[in-house]
Amino acid sequence: MRKIAFGYSNRCNISCGHCVAADPGLQREKMDLDVARSIIRQAKSAEVGGISFTAGEPFIYFDDMLALIGLCSALGIYSRVVTNCSWADNDDKTLEYVELLRRCGLGQLRLSCSRWHQQQVDIENVARAAGACRRAGVACYVSFVTDFTRADDHIEEYLMAKKLVYFPEPLIYSGRAAAFEKRALFTDYQHNRCSMNAYVAPDLAVYACCDGGTDFKATNVFRLGSLHTDGLGEMLEKSESNPLFCCIRTQGISVIASYAGFRAREIVGYRKCDLCRELFDDRLRLRLLYSKVRELQNWTR
Numbered sequence: 001m002r003k004i005a006f007g008y009s010n011r012c013n014i015s016c017g018h019c020v021a022a023d024p025g026l027q028r029e030k031m032d033l034d035v036a037r038s039i040i041r042q043a044k045s046a047e048v049g050g051i052s053f054t055a056g057e058p059f060i061y062f063d064d065m066l067a068l069i070g071l072c073s074a075l076g077i078y079s080r081v082v083t084n085c086s087w088a089d090n091d092d093k094t095l096e097y098v099e100l101l102r103r104c105g106l107g108q109l110r111l112s113c114s115r116w117h118q119q120q121v122d123i124e125n126v127a128r129a130a131g132a133c134r135r136a137g138v139a140c141y142v143s144f145v146t147d148f149t150r151a152d153d154h155i156e157e158y159l160m161a162k163k164l165v166y167f168p169e170p171l172i173y174s175g176r177a178a179a180f181e182k183r184a185l186f187t188d189y190q191h192n193r194c195s196m197n198a199y200v201a202p203d204l205a206v207y208a209c210c211d212g213g214t215d216f217k218a219t220n221v222f223r224l225g226s227l228h229t230d231g232l233g234e235m236l237e238k239s240e241s242n243p244l245f246c247c248i249r250t251q252g253i254s255v256i257a258s259y260a261g262f263r264a265r266e267i268v269g270y271r272k273c274d275l276c277r278e279l280f281d282d283r284l285r286l287r288l289l290y291s292k293v294r295e296l297q298n299w300t301r
């Protein structure tokens, strides 16, 4: 099933210290509501089955979100919203919001939680939003963004104590977090495959990857085009048929790094997106990989 991430706006009402969407050079943008509707219709024609509304805080445009979720629902597209829960500051209002979302046909609410978010949003808001979802029958889970240090223990202990369903999300060292000091890693040899769901940005640029890969400044390798000039279906096909992207999906970043001559002991010291940047945000290496992609595709055990 085709799935896309949808950045209706990259504006936010808080300012987290780790925010990927807060690259200093990034303009604060919001799509026109009718344009967003037409993109969702295009997505339906392109057989997209799931849309995740993300980027900044989607609910600062709550009524627009209700309209877009309602449209997804009418078209049979599964919808998900990623939110910082700042709106969930009292019981009645939270339940009212969640009920409205349920009536529009929202598939899932994903509640962001981290030591950076919680410097500005009371962690009780996360539990309140989860509780309202439980009462209203809306699927939800907590996305626990962490750098896997003890500094996050109090957050995880809270989530456990409240019996909230949560999944750890590795911090991405991009945007504001690009300046963070990285602890040395030593992982098992993971394939680091990546499903690469496309991302529609508020300025209508479309990328093959929705995380750190939108700011590979040297090569811009994951930029597929712009909805100002290209069709969504055409760009999704471009991503799906790109031989190098197919290798990322099927063989994984570690295998590509090994093929590119990285030592095994170096590979296990990288985070996935950092290794991806090392490989694909270098013009010379990228050209070399494209020129040898047939050989790479057959480079299996």
Ligand code: SF4
Binding pocket: 012, 013, 014, 015, 016, 018, 019, 020, 021, 022, 055, 056, 057, 084, 112, 117
């Ligand atoms: S809530 Fe999300 S978009 Fe807003 S500043 Fe925090 S990480 Fe960035």
Ligand code: SF4
Binding pocket: 194, 195, 196, 209, 210, 211, 212, 213, 248, 253, 272, 273, 276, 277
């Ligand atoms: S590994 Fe690469 S393609 Fe996958 S999310 Fe990270 S930057 Fe994007």
